[in-house]
Amino acid sequence: AQTVTQSQPEMSVQEAETVTLSCTYDTSENNYYLFWYKQPPSRQMILVIRQEAYKQQNATENRFSVNFQKAAKSFSLKISDSQLGDTAMYFCAFMKLYIQGAQKLVFGQGTRLTINP
Amino acid sequence: EADIYQTPRYLVIGTGKKITLECSQTMGHDKMYWYQQDPGMELHLIHYSYGVNSTEKGDLSSESTVSRIRTEHFPLTLESARPSHTSQYLCASRGTSSPQYFGPGTRLTVL
Numbered sequence: 001a002q003t004v005t006q007s008q009p010e011m012s013v014q015e016a017e018t019v020t021l022s023c024t025y026d027t028s029e030n031n032y033y034l035f036w037y038k039q040p041p042s043r044q045m046i047l048v049i050r051q052e053a054y055k056q057q058n059a060t061e062n063r064f065s066v067n068f069q070k071a072a073k074s075f076s077l078k079i080s081d082s083q084l085g086d087t088a089m090y091f092c093a094f095m096k097l098y099i100q101g102a103q104k105l106v107f108g109q110g111t112r113l114t115i116n117p
Numbered sequence: 118e119a120d121i122y123q124t125p126r127y128l129v130i131g132t133g134k135k136i137t138l139e140c141s142q143t144m145g146h147d148k149m150y151w152y153q154q155d156p157g158m159e160l161h162l163i164h165y166s167y168g169v170n171s172t173e174k175g176d177l178s179s180e181s182t183v184s185r186i187r188t189e190h191f192p193l194t195l196e197s198a199r200p201s202h203t204s205q206y207l208c209a210s211r212g213t214s215s216p217q218y219f220g221p222g223t224r225l226t227v228l
Binding site for chain 1: 148150154157158159160162165175176205207209211216217218219220221222224
């Protein structure tokens with residue numbers, strides 16, 4: 001079974017700083033997807049960024065980028081120029097690549113990130 | 118980005134009542150999911166569906182039931198609500214080559 005571990009329950013930085021959230025996972029699969037979701041106080045889950053395991057290039061979405069280390073099974077999220085609106089719970093998630101099937105997500109425990117003014 | 122709708126957004130109800138949480142998506146996604154989440158905690162999958170007339174239990178045991186009669190609709194029902202059912206319920210869907218997109222959630226409180 002796959003597991004996802006986020007070792008930082010809480011983090012806090014000043015506005016405009018850069019912050020990195022850690023995520024490690026355990027799997028015997030070779031093909032899979034990794035995701036970072038954000039859950040602000042409104043509690044809606046919002047997709048931040050995704051990475052296909054077969055791609056060596058790290059995914060980037062504006063101020064958000066990942067450091068994907070497949071051999072180390074590590075998938076960290078870097079937020080540059082952090083903004084107050086980035087305050088949220090951040091969940092790392094894993095999904096096996098199936099040709100058929102429901103392709104369930106496995107979530108980490110979450111990291112509560114606070115951006116201070 | 119998928120359009121996924123959940124109603125009601127908030128529900129406070131007494132013990133023993135039957136409730137149905139609605140989830141609809143307009144993207145034609147064949148796969149749909151229900152998660153249960155306590156505040157500040159991780160998500161737990163309670164039900165999922167591959168498509169019409171397909172439903173499966175998730176990783177967390179739940180007394181709720183689901184149905185999938187139409188592609189766009191995946192309601193969750195509790196026959197007799199109890200205080201232990203108090204939680205947030207999140208619905209999600211995905212297409213063949215898309216990630217899971219989530220609805221806004223329903224916060225359920227059972228008194």
